[in-house]
Amino acid sequence: MRVGQARGIALTGVSGTPVMVECDISRGLPGMSIVGLGDTAVVQARDRVRSAMINSGLDWPKSRVVMSLSPASVPKRGSGFDLPMVLAILTAQGLVPLEDPRSTIVVGELGLDGTVRPVDGVLPMLLAADRAGFRRAAVPRANGVEASRAARVTGLEVVGLSHLRELVPWLRGEVPDGQGCAPEQGETTDPTEPAAPCPDLSEVCGQSEARRGLEIAAAGGHHLWLSGPPGSGKSMLAERLPGILPPLQEGEQLESAAVHSVAGARGRLAAVWRGERPFVAPHHSVTRAALTGGGAGRIRPGAVSLAHNGVLFIDEAPEVAAGTLELLRTPMESGRIEVARHHGTVGFPARFQLVLASNPCPCGAAEPVDCRCRGGVRDRYLQRLSGPLLDRVDLTVRTWVEPTGGLVPGTGTAVSAPESSAQVRGRVVEARHRALHRWRHWTSNAAVPGPFLRRDYPADDAGMAVLQEKLRTGTVSHRGVDRTLRVAWTMADLAGAPRPGTSEVLDALEMYTGAVDRDPATGTGPGTGRRPVT
Numbered sequence: 365m366r367v368g369q370a371r372g373i374a375l376t377g378v379s380g381t382p383v384m385v386e387c388d389i390s391r392g393l394p395g396m397s398i399v400g401l402g403d404t405a406v407v408q409a410r411d412r413v414r415s416a417m418i419n420s421g422l423d424w425p426k427s428r429v430v431m432s433l434s435p436a437s438v439p440k441r442g443s444g445f446d447l448p449m450v451l452a453i454l455t456a457q458g459l460v461p462l463e464d465p466r467s468t469i470v471v472g473e474l475g476l477d478g479t480v481r482p483v484d485g486v487l488p489m490l491l492a493a494d495r496a497g498f499r500r501a502a503v504p505r506a507n508g509v510e511a512s513r514a515a516r517v518t519g520l521e522v523v524g525l526s527h528l529r530e531l532v533p534w535l536r537g538e539v540p541d542g543q544g545c546a547p548e549q550g551e552t553t554d555p556t557e558p559a560a561p562c563p564d565l566s567e568v569c570g571q572s573e574a575r576r577g578l579e580i581a582a583a584g585g586h587h588l589w590l591s592g593p594p595g596s597g598k599s600m601l602a603e604r605l606p607g608i609l610p611p612l613q614e615g616e617q618l619e620s621a622a623v624h625s626v627a628g629a630r631g632r633l634a635a636v637w638r639g640e641r642p643f644v645a646p647h648h649s650v651t652r653a654a655l656t657g658g659g660a661g662r663i664r665p666g667a668v669s670l671a672h673n674g675v676l677f678i679d680e681a682p683e684v685a686a687g688t689l690e691l692l693r694t695p696m697e698s699g700r701i702e703v704a705r706h707h708g709t710v711g712f713p714a715r716f717q718l719v720l721a722s723n724p725c726p727c728g729a730a731e732p733v734d735c736r737c738r739g740g741v742r743d744r745y746l747q748r749l750s751g752p753l754l755d756r757v758d759l760t761v762r763t764w765v766e767p768t769g770g771l772v773p774g775t776g777t778a779v780s781a782p783e784s785s786a787q788v789r790g791r792v793v794e795a796r797h798r799a800l801h802r803w804r805h806w807t808s809n810a811a812v813p814g815p816f817l818r819r820d821y822p823a824d825d826a827g828m829a830v831l832q833e834k835l836r837t838g839t840v841s842h843r844g845v846d847r848t849l850r851v852a853w854t855m856a857d858l859a860g861a862p863r864p865g866t867s868e869v870l871d872a873l874e875m876y877t878g879a880v881d882r883d884p885a886t887g888t889g890p891g892t893g894r895r896p897v898t
Contacts, residue, residue, distance in 0.1 A: 368456025380492025400433030
């Protein structure tokens with residue numbers, strides 16, 4: 365018999381490499397051996413493939429079968445190579461007229477009865493297949509939603525298979541009309557599925573300064589630190605940030621969906637296809653691997669990558685293990701995380717908007733005079749958030765437990781009707797459009813390089829003089845000057861001003877350094893700063 369061939373895809377992070385699956389059926393004792401740097405799931409495929417073929421009515425070779433996956437230097441992980449192995453056997457037997465195996469890619473796990481089961485990472489696999497020049501693909505029918513989206517973007521001819529018996533008819537061009545790549549009945553990732561009610565800003569009473577900080581963060585894509593006593597609304601505000609952000613564009617949808625597909629979080633894809641930005645809130649006991657990505661064998665994306673193009677919220681930030689938060693510093697600057705292991709380095713996208721939340725001290729007292737902690741505990745508590753990390757956070761906002769809770773005493777109604785997320789989102793989208801029209805190459809003010817900003821788009825002369833003086837006195841670092849200028853541009857965009865002035869620069873400095881903390885009711889506060897110059 366001849367050597368049969370089929371094509372699959374090996375994933376490294378969210379990047380795919382075409383893999384040639386070769387099958388040689390020769391004399392020898394019946395059995396199957398697999399070579400080519402496969403993991404345990406790949407090696408165990410020999411038993412799944414044999415049972416699936418027999419139970420599907422296909423002939424299993426009664427001699428020795430050698431399966432080779434090349435390039436042999438590329439690690440192959442997961443059960444998605446089951447279907448390519450079957451196709452390679454069928455071509456080696458001459459049962460399938462596959463004239464040009466380089467035009468077709470197949471992906472899928474097999475059950476012992478021949479059922480084609482879903483696998484992780486189908487979307488990035490199909491995108492990689494399109495870049496490699498493949499023209500058609502067969503995937504598990506349960507992966508139909510992400511496959512149909514990939515087909516629409518790439519132009520690939522994609523079919524969804526629910527059983528191994530459907531493979532040969534499809535290869536012979538006998539696919540029933542309407543099979544396509546639609547999901548199975550009951551699939552829960554249909555992009556037309558109605559969205560669950562989202563938290564709305566109209567539910568937050570009072571907290572005018574915090575609401576303004578949230579709007580500025582959304583309009584410019586800035587990182588945010590919420591500090592205040594328990595019950596002052598920090599988590600409520602953070603959960604409502606995605607609702608005022610602009611919807612995901614098509615390119616952003618593909619990037620975010622690819623990460624969720626690799627992570628096996630297919631249940632989140634429906635929200636991504638609807639344009640909803642991811643909101644990831646790991647517990648403060650999160651490990652380093654869970655935050656940045658990792659794992660034994662197959663490296664999976666962590667919280668920073670699952671929050672790509674969305675919001676990463678870390679509540680009780682000072683309670684996170686020492687050193688774990690410091691891992692955020694590199695992706696906050698580069699928008700990417702590199703996970704290094706002994707067998708190589710895997711990269712994931714990680715351009716997220718960070719929201720930190722913390723109490724003033726372990727006892728939660730808003731003012732130092734009310735603190736029940738022993739001497740020095742209050743200062744040491746916030747020192748767990750390092751200067752280099754906070755230097756990368758653009759906005760500091762204090763929240764307060766207002767005496768009336770923003771309600772009219774004795775009535776239970778708000779003093780003034782709070783704005784809804786839709787109203788705030790309208791201003792945010794308009795400000796983002798101004799920024800996009802101005803920068804062209806960057807989608808938000810927070811992404812603009814500092815040297816370009818200072819050289820070509822500075823604030824007015826008085827505003828730049830203020831920044832220069834703050835830099836000279838050590839109030840802010842060079843990075844702080846850039847971040848303050850970005851925030852000032854965001855304020856100008858929200859106000860419709862053509863250029864930041866002194867007032868925008870001073871407001872941005874106040875929100876960046878946290879040097880002035882005012883009680884929204886009295887206009888007074890402790891007036892303590894929080895950023896050491898690094």
